[in-house]
Amino acid sequence: MTNPLLRDWTGPYELAPFAEIEDGHFAPAFDAALSAAQAEITAIADADAAPTFANTIEALEASGAALDKVLSVFFTLAGADSNPARQALQREFSPKLAAYSSWVSGNKALFARIETLWEARETLDLTPEQARVLMLTHRGFRRAGAALTGDADARMREVMARLAELGTAFTQNLLADEAAWQMELGEDDLGGLPDFLVRSARAVGAEKGLDCPVITLSRSLIVPFLQFSDRRDLRRRAFAAWAARGANGGETDNREIAAETLALRAERAELLGYDSFADFKLETEMAKTPQAVRDLLMQVWAPARAQALADADTLTQMMQADEVNGPLEPWDWRYYAEKRRQAEHDLDESEVKPYLQLDRMIEAAFACANRLFGLEFRALDVPLHHADCRAWEVTRGGDHVAVFIGDYFARGSKRSGAWCSAMRGQAKFPEVQAPVVINVCNFAKDDPALLSYDDARTLFHEFGHALHQMLSDVRYESVSGTSVARDFVELPSQLYEHWLEVPEVLAEFATHADTGAAMPQALLDKVLKAATFDMGFQTVEYLGSALVDLAFHEGAPPADPMARQADVLAHIGMPPAITMRHATPQFAHVFAGDGYSAGYYSYMWSEVMDADAFAAFEEAGGPFDAERATALERHILSRGGSADAEALYLAFRGQMPGPAALLKGRGLAA
Template sequence: MSLNPLLADWDTPFGAPPFDLIEAGHVLPALEIAMAEKMAEIRAIADATGPATFDSVIAPLERSGAALAKVGRVFWTLSSAHGDAGIRAIEAEVSERMSVHGTAIAHDPALFARVAAVWQARELAGLTAEQLRLVDNVYHGFINDGAGLEPADKARFAAIDARLAALSVAFGQNVMGAVGDWSLVADEAEVDGLPQAVRDAAGARAATEGLAGRYRFTLDRGDFEAVTTFATNRELRETMWRAFTQRCDGDAYDNNPLVAEIVALRRERAALLGHATYADYKLVDSMAASPGAAHALLMRLWAPARAKAIAETATLQLLADRDGVTIAPWDWRFYAEQVRREEYALDAAAVRALLRVEAVRAAAFDVAGRLYGLRFVARPDVPVYHPDVAAWDVRDAAGEAVGLLYTDYFARPTKHGGAWMGSLRVQERMDGPVLPIVYTVANFSKAPVAADSRLSLDEARTLFHEFGHALHALLSNVTYPSLAGTAVARDFVEFPSKFMEHWIVAPEVLRGFGMDDAMIAAIGAGDGFGQGFSTVELTGSSIVDLALHRATEPVDAPAFEAAMLAELQMPDAIVLRHRLPHFTHVFDGGYAAAYYSYLWAEVLDEDAFDSFAEPGRLFDRGLAERFRDEVLARGDSRDPMLSFVAFRGRGPDEAPLLRQRGLVG
């Protein structure tokens, strides 16, 4: 153990992982020891002969597996953000072994009997509200993991979970493989219209491969959106669009068979637990509570969004007529940019030129300082897993430590696509205060000099979005680790992150980048054009995901997607934001049957932000402190609707969302 850094006591600042010492070869030996340690702890709880109480069952369960939590969190951080060949080679094995281990604990009849005994006596046990919430969560967690099944069904349930774990890894690795194997090399004449920062980044990538004077583009979303928005070369736009939207669809990394098997296994798993569909199972503990409620919200958005998108397309066609072009999907962003320039004087390239990555991060830190009194101090002495990663000591207004934050923004071949936030340690205070260690990850294009890297306005929103998740974890203030920070219902977890996005487009923040009033006004006016398009992209993906997981028969992914788009009458010039073969949120993440959560959370966020939108209240500290205390600090220590109502004074209202997206007259 002394030779394995994953099992050692970490004497680094904040007790952060010693990434400079950790290698792939440490993982499996550490995993074996940590699993054995946790299983011994579980056996002690299950085999105890005294009364089953909160202190003898639930609290020890919360304390169990500390070493395994360390190993698992470090491994999955590396797997997602910096997976070298050694990490990739063991992903499937780690995933399957952890699945088998977790299922074995959930299916232990003696352990479940003691958990059930605590749950049955909970109302008379003199527990706090937070303890009652934890007992309920633990009990229903066991039920959802098959603890109440008969032995034969438990065996099948365990086999399904192990297979799903392997399929999830395979799906994600296919997406990474498809992205990593593809590139588009262009000549000077082909990149006309692209912002200089985009050209510089693509030129630097080409130069590293001996292609000086040319430009290499990847399938990272930043490259995709830059090329389809700015490139005057229509053929280049189409090539990029087709490659991006057809990833893992019938190619060498075909994910369609995996989608069919994953959906079938999820449906069988739900049926074993007595649910009609996987969506019914997944949404039991959500704010929506049922697939029907989630679907109803999506359809209330779909009709006006589709009508708005069709009207927007007609506006684009008037411009495209000048070029003799009929709007196709690879033209949408390009001509939308022309509309914003001509009708709203909004020049996205000029905006991008002012949004340096470091400046946007500094703006996010400044907003958190003005709202919550936080300070972020660079800690170059903290080990990181890649040179692009920066570590930040987070302090409150009194100078007290709040936690540690890593920021990791640039795309690289060892990183999964997209953007996300994760935790290497969660806040708790069971046996004294434990501070959180949090990271945010994105895939922005890196300039030859990293400090010169620029972001689009949407990418700046992404940075603020993930920072919102980080604040949710950093400002957590609960007793028990499984209730901390972002461990909330899936359709609530996106609320604090969507909420944070508002500040990046606030005039007070935009002025800090050197934008004048004319540019800020143009952003305010022009940023709304395309809301129909973006709502259709997002809502369409949500509807397809939900329908897929409400299906009761085997599905063929391409046919199912095509049939759904026909039923929805998807506009010809728009595709889903995430097509099924590369929908990692759903097949290599936690959003199965729950991608609607982004829109559900947007209802909450737009309504909550209305409080700050009143004149002079954008940085109202009293209001911010109430949001911190009632939403961010609470984690899952109470029903999330109670947290929203405690802040807003009433239940959520959809009207602000409809206004913001321009879906009402």
């Protein structure tokens, strides 16, 4: 076979041979792998033998391996290094994959076999993990519409295919808007900008063939620009572009896509017999109901809003002292908050950043994993999907555990944000396979690359997801790693952020880029003391997005999502100088797919647990308590979705927490 995507990968650790893969390989490989997957499903569904767990459920677990292999490479590239050819392929593949998924779930013979096993489950002598996989398979088919017939069945297929097309279009429109905008800066435009930001902006300009600093809509550039620039007119211009992503009119406008998506989701839920899409989506989560979600969010909203309004008054006074008239605006908040932080905490981010080198923060994340779980990391020299990427072999006691890939730098071909995915998940069936895990971030490239404190926290967050993948120890890939309830999946990632705040970690790894000296104790103390600074703003902008997401998916879908967004924000009393963290036209969590639809709340649901879980370490022997680390791995990180999420947390902690630890951790309660 000349197509490298269809060959066995025999290189180091059976990694994808990226150096051999060309865009022209994807379409034929996809078609061949999709045909093979369809043949495997047909063979399972049409088997003469009576259904057993082995010939039905395990056969499904083993099916589609070739397709998974092709797609793992393709979607890595589509997200982290897109180009017009890959975008066209994504538009081509998306409806085909949706049709394939609908074909599988709509296969009546296959569902009949699964239903037979489900009805006989008490007599099958299954292990707890097998029983869980059977339950999840049966539930997944039912929720996909396997029990539908006639017109309802046909309509469900149409709905799912169209939703796939819309999700792809939403993502590509957002990427196009982000790539299209730039602001060239002259020497008179650099007032207030720290050296690290000017260097990063000059590097971007050089990449674009320009002899000047350039600000783009990459978060690693736009946020510090809003934070430091003395030029209010330029801050306003930059913020307007940032806020307008997906809402600029023309072919890349996402507002009609959002409206159609919400209407189709509501129809999908109605076809399946649910009152709303929120009811459908939350059935499988820890929260279970929209009301449980709202109860949590509103418990946090009141103290967060009160703090944000008090902060807004202070920032307004600072702005008026600068003889700037009028109300505090969204493009003013970060600028005056930074000035306030410098004044109240004597903390200047440009003073902190040289101590937060990317390479040293990677070392810090690895060192914490070593102390907690005994993992060791060895750099690898292997072909990867981009020259900026790097890889490590992960071992424990000399045994291979995983391959970890880091793709850390922003570029125009990469979608915004940060994420973790498994290019190959852990499993022991049909054969033992070790995971290949990738973290993708959007840090500003420089030499050396320096991070903000928020950037460093993002690095630890995504590495927490990676640990969930790497330490997985289950039989079936469908329940390995992060294959858990959406409002549980953020627990390991948000929990791992806490180790960045451990003083001894920063003392060892926060070393100056020029001198190599450790961060002075006085500066370290200020960094830790300021960790909850501006938390009213951060909490309010997040909760605004979460509450709008929930409202979108309850009841009748809004004909005009932007009007519905405005109504929700007015109802909760959104402070006028704070905007949603993700406004509707750029809310990729919710509209690029349905992963976080009616589920953006899950970060906070998980934070309730992560605050409580880290408290368990503090109550024991400290952040590196060996007994607690072992319990965390045994009961949560290694178990994936092989048991109910609440049961896993109870096994680790003994009780479910309330929001008190979260409020205290955010500095919103005494």
